[in-house]
Amino acid sequence: MGIRLIDAANADHEFKASFWHWRAIVEVILKLKILPDGKVEFLAAPYTGHLSQDEARQVARALRHNTLVDLEPGEHVLMNGKHVDQVDNSHIYKSPERKHLNYALSREELAEFADYCERCGGFKVE
Numbered sequence: 001m002g003i004r005l006i007d008a009a010n011a012d013h014e015f016k017a018s019f020w021h022w023r024a025i026v027e028v029i030l031k032l033k034i035l036p037d038g039k040v041e042f043l044a045a046p047y048t049g050h051l052s053q054d055e056a057r058q059v060a061r062a063l064r065h066n067t068l069v070d071l072e073p074g075e076h077v078l079m080n081g082k083h084v085d086q087v088d089n090s091h092i093y094k095s096p097e098r099k100h101l102n103y104a105l106s107r108e109e110l111a112e113f114a115d116y117c118e119r120c121g122g123f124k125v126e
Helices: 019-032 037-044 053-070 107-119
Strands: 002-007 014-018 050-052 076-078 104-106 122-125
Touching (some): 002 019, 014 019, 019 104, 019 107, 050 053, 053 107, 076 107, 104 107
Antiparallel strands (some): 050 122, 076 104
């Protein structure tokens, strides 16, 4: 299952992510505390969330200044915010205390999302 972000200014400009990566991106945005929690939580599911161009630019700036500066190339951020240099081998954790290990997002994937946010005219989640 995947998530597509559709640019509000250009429907041909998309960002695609797996469910696992998108969920981790949403958690990173939530931890930035730059948008209302309710707004960010709607981003988690298709067809419910959207960001304006200004909001997308805010997210890109915050990612660049607060998250990406702390992540080394090859490192990943987990859903709980912890940085790791190796990720699991596709094992699915079901226990609540280890569930965050299912969602690892690489520095490169997060930078690609920040690039998209800088170039888009806002987006909707599909």
